[in-house]
Amino acid sequence: MASPEIKDLFFKTRFVSGWHLLGVVIYSPVGLVLALLRVFISLQAYLLALLLLVPELSFIRGLVLRLIGLVLGIFVIEENPSQRDKSVKVLVANHVTVLDHIPVHLVTGCFSPSVWDVWPLCLKVFEGSQDKHTFGTNLRSHLSSCTAPLLLQPEETPTNGRVGLLRFSPWCATVAPTVQPVCLQPWRPLEITTSTVSATFSTDLFWFLFSPVTVFRIRYLPVVKRQEGESDEDMADRIAQSIAKELGLVSTKFTAKDKLEYKKRYLVELSRSSITHSSQSAPRINYEIQRMASQVAEVLPYVPYDAIIRDLSRTRSVDLTISNVLEGAVRFTPLPPEQRASTSSSNRTQMSSTVSSEASCSFPRSAQDRMMTFVERKARLIEAARQRYMEKHGLVDKQ
Secondary structure, eight states: OOOOOGGGGSOOSSSSSSSHHHHHHHHHHHHHHHHHHHHHHHHHHHHHHTTSSSGGGGGHHHHHHHHHHTTTTTEEEESOOGGOTTTTTTEOOOOOOOTTHHHHHHOOOBBBBBOOGGGTTTTOOOOOOOSSSHHHHHHHHHHOOOOEEEEEOOOOOOOOSSSSSOOOOOOGSOOOOOOEEEEEEEEOOOOOSSSSOOOOHHHHHHHHHHHHHHEEEEEEEEEEETTTOOOHHHHHHHHHHHHHHHTTTEEEEEEHHHHHHHHHHHHHHHHHHHHHHHHEEEEEEEEHHHHHHHHHHHHHHTTTTTHHHHHHHOOOHHHHHHHHHHTOSSOOOOGGGGGOOOOOOOOHHHHHHHHHHHHSSOOHHHHHEEEEEEHHHHHHHHHHHHHHHHHHHTOOHHH
């Protein structure tokens, strides 16, 4: 299999193919209501779990955590539970969502390292996350004092889980000499991706709440033991290769830092393309308005140019703007004769003066006369513009 590029490891959009968007649009009212209900129920379940942190109530706390998983729409399918070696206290899994630890906890009772210390959600902070040696020491200390297993995800950031794995960080091999690899595969009925390259924790969490269900398939692989003289990097690579082979993926050399750099480039390119698109469309719109404004100014030379532009920006029509001016819908102060647009043609100057004087006349009292006057004035203005255009381009036979 050819080595994939970094961009192939992540989704760029939340929806895999366009036609699935129709189903999401139809489902969206239900999804929004479901998300709102899940928020309220999850908050209550979380507060209840906080009250049940005492050891004597651990069984009840486990039920509450299962309720939280159910509320979030998380369902777990354990494909080979008999292969789970309970003597192994370190599980190493691929990273596909921001909530991978919840389905694994529901079937194994494990905890996962995190930047937040949230016991009800099976998350625990371990000091020294910046120093991998100290971090591994703290993880080993936790294992010696706790019976619950530990879930590690050395990719350190979610991928799409369809092309390849990021390189496993070597610290995962320093925690224990024996680990059990675990394969995670999420699925959603609406083909809403679990994460994108530019997603944040809050956006991924929203789509968990919005989606009807998120099904996790969990598969245990044979235990991996450190070989004699094997380095941490080699053992981490061997774990990654076993998971990649089981999932039909490629174990790449890209790391979480490479993803961060790619994310920066992707956002810059996205912003640049958006700016380019807007800059390409704006001149075309401005050119069209300028062209139409010139046509209106030929017919109505006494109207200020900015007033014409302002109305054309709204109507996008020469005829409508002329009608608006003649009907008094456009407010403006007529230009003095010396500022009005003119050409070298004496006839054009005369027509412009006639048009200007006609436009400044008052309307008759009767509605019928006003309508006739409007029609006549508009016809004269259009005829004047036509005559000026023909004279300008030499289309009139001069006698």
